[in-house]
Structure formats: structure tokens, C-alpha cells
Amino acid sequence: MTSDTLASYPGINPHRIPRHVAIIMDGNGRWAKQQGHMRIFGHKHGVNAVRNTLEFAAEVGIEFVTLYAFSTENWNRPEREINALMQLLVDTIEKELPNLMKNNIRLKTIGNIHQLPSRCVRQLKETEAATAGNTRTTLILALSYSGRWDIIEAVKKIALNAQNGEIDIENINEDTLNRALNTAEYPNPDLLIRTSGEMRISNFLLWEIAYSEIHFTSVLWPDFRKEHFLEAVLDYQSRERRFGKTSDQLAEDGKGVNPI
Numbered sequence: 001m002t003s004d005t006l007a008s009y010p011g012i013n014p015h016r017i018p019r020h021v022a023i024i025m026d027g028n029g030r031w032a033k034q035q036g037h038m039r040i041f042g043h044k045h046g047v048n049a050v051r052n053t054l055e056f057a058a059e060v061g062i063e064f065v066t067l068y069a070f071s072t073e074n075w076n077r078p079e080r081e082i083n084a085l086m087q088l089l090v091d092t093i094e095k096e097l098p099n100l101m102k103n104n105i106r107l108k109t110i111g112n113i114h115q116l117p118s119r120c121v122r123q124l125k126e127t128e129a130a131t132a133g134n135t136r137t138t139l140i141l142a143l144s145y146s147g148r149w150d151i152i153e154a155v156k157k158i159a160l161n162a163q164n165g166e167i168d169i170e171n172i173n174e175d176t177l178n179r180a181l182n183t184a185e186y187p188n189p190d191l192l193i194r195t196s197g198e199m200r201i202s203n204f205l206l207w208e209i210a211y212s213e214i215h216f217t218s219v220l221w222p223d224f225r226k227e228h229f230l231e232a233v234l235d236y237q238s239r240e241r242r243f244g245k246t247s248d249q250l251a252e253d254g255k256g257v258n259p260i
């Protein structure tokens, strides 16, 4: 059981909970600098925000949360910061296992995981196995991940299948690519959140966010708490998702989601 439930958040429409929320956790370095500390201090405090975020997701019934924890481009950071981040990842996943179990959260990953140090890969696999039976929320950690990398890998798989005569080039469609991506087993994000006031996508889930609602907040990631996540969900619930149609069409076919 989690400490709160959906009923603890009276402003929320229980019929329009986003199924999948993706988050660009940004601002750890700036947060640390503001406090006069090294960047890793910000990353360490970012773990509190991760814990709070996951607890909220489980409480309100968000089925999937994807966190951009380490991008392909992050390999270009100073070696010292990379090493500290990898150690933090191992320690956090190990230490947070009781919380993942308590909140019924299953861990999964996307990205070029085998580029990570072997101790990270081992810990990820162990925690994935330990949480495999959890059903409330799936936490998808994007590690050594970028949207372009995933698209290129998917294109390679499709090209190989075409070369082997397993698929006809004429039959390649959106679904072919959906199925070849690392995110194949998950629905597309309904909501994308980016913290720290930056308004960029930074090579995250490029294909999958085609119709996602985007919420930018100036809060730096280590300060991000349930109240900020709630604000993002309320913002999402106030939007009309048209998927290219008109408002009138949505009202006619009953498929639209009108602002509350």
C-alpha cells in the first residue's frame, strides 16, 4: 500500500489519468551549484525527486513512467561525473528495492544498456527480475538512450528483415517501426514533463511523443515533488487532445477528451 491514494488529490479527474508519463529530469547541476556544491550533489538529491515521483504515480494509477536518466550524449560528460552517476544508479536501484516492492512498481529499461558498466547491468537485471511480478506502475529507465539512436537501431532491424525477405518494403508502415523500437511494448507517452525551465526535447523518445502533451516547469529536478507532478497532471487534464481532428469531430465521434 502507498501512503496516499487517488482520493488524496481531489482536483484530479480519475477518468483522465495519463497512462504513460515521460520525464526529462533536468537541473541537477544548477541546483547543486546554487547550494555551492559539486554537480553530483544535485544528482544525489535528484534521487529524492525520483522516489517522490514514483510514489505519486503509483498512488494515482499512472501505468508507465519513463525517466531520462542517462542519454547517449551524457557519455560526453567528464569521466568523474559519469562514474559517480553510474555508482549512484547501482546504489539507488539496490537501496530502493523495498520502496519499489511496497509501491508495486516494476522496473524496466530502454537504451543501449550493454554500454553501461557490468555492475550496473547486473544490478538492473537483478532488480528487473525481483520486481517482475509488480503490477501497479512500470518504471522505464532510459539509460544510454537517445531517440535517434533507437530509430537508427530500429531501421537496421527492419532493413535486415527486408534483406532476408521477411518483410516486403511496400508493407513497411508506422506499426513496423513501433514494433522495432525499444519502446515496442509500451503505449506512447500521453504527457511529457521537463523540469528546470529548458524547453527542448533533447533527443528523448522522438518518435513516441508525436502526440504527447508537453508540460514545462521551472522547478529544478531535485526540488520536484508530488505537488509539481500533480500540477503537470492537472495541466494535462485541461488540454483537449485532438490527434489532428477538429473539436467538432471529436464531439461527434465521442472519442475526444474535452477540457474539464
Ligand code: FPP
Pocket: 025, 026, 027, 028, 029, 030, 031, 039, 043, 044, 046, 047, 050, 067, 068, 069, 070, 071, 074, 088, 089, 092, 093, 141, 196, 221
Ligand atoms: C540532468 O541534470 C540529470 C541527469 C543527467 C541525471 C539524472 C539522474 C538522477 C536524477 C539520479 C539518479 C536517477 C535514478 C533513476 C536512479 P543536469 O546534470 O543536466 O543538470 P544541469 O542542466 O543543471 O546541469
